[in-house]
Amino acid sequence: MAGLALTASVLLMGCTPLPPSKPASEFTPQEARGAAVFQSHCARCHYPTTTHGLHGPGLQALTKLKAMPSGAPPTDARITQTILYGHGMMQPVAVSDAELRDLLAYLHTL
Numbered sequence: 001m002a003g004l005a006l007t008a009s010v011l012l013m014g015c016t017p018l019p020p021s022k023p024a025s026e027f028t029p030q031e032a033r034g035a036a037v038f039q040s041h042c043a044r045c046h047y048p049t050t051t052h053g054l055h056g057p058g059l060q061a062l063t064k065l066k067a068m069p070s071g072a073p074p075t076d077a078r079i080t081q082t083i084l085y086g087h088g089m090m091q092p093v094a095v096s097d098a099e100l101r102d103l104l105a106y107l108h109t110l
């Protein structure tokens with residue numbers, strides 16, 4: 001039954017299922033701090049738990065995908081560049097070095 005439901009949802013979505021996100025209850029202290037940074041700096045434009053768009057694309061499984069919506073690989077360097085310098089329609093976001101490290105740790109849990 002579970003297999004059938006999974007197959008059905010894959011067919012509905014038209015793509016392979018995303019790897020699961022790490023539950024918040026298992027976050028390291030750094031990941032938890034990163035989640036707070038995400039809430040204050042990113043959440044108004046990005047959903048972390050789906051790939052559906054808000055103002056920007058949903059970021060579920062961001063670092064586990066082959067490519068980000070732009071086609072660029074989801075490396076820490078490219079993500080850092082997107083955050084600090086902006087990308088296309090996204091304005092740069094001002095975060096400290098410590099916030100950025102925490103945020104990257106959190107993005108890897110998605």
Ligand code: HEC
Nearest residue numbers: 041042045055056068069070072082083087088089090093
């Ligand atoms: C004011 C809205 C807004 C905020 C705040 C924002 N973003 Fe974005 N973001 C966007 C938009 C719009 C895009 C799509 C840009 C495009 O492709 O033109 C985007 C794209 C992205 C992408 C995909 C880049 C790619 O190469 O496809 C990533 C990753 C991302 N944002 C991460 C973040 C993170 C992390 C934060 C918080 C530090 C953040 N964004 C804050 C609007 C926002």
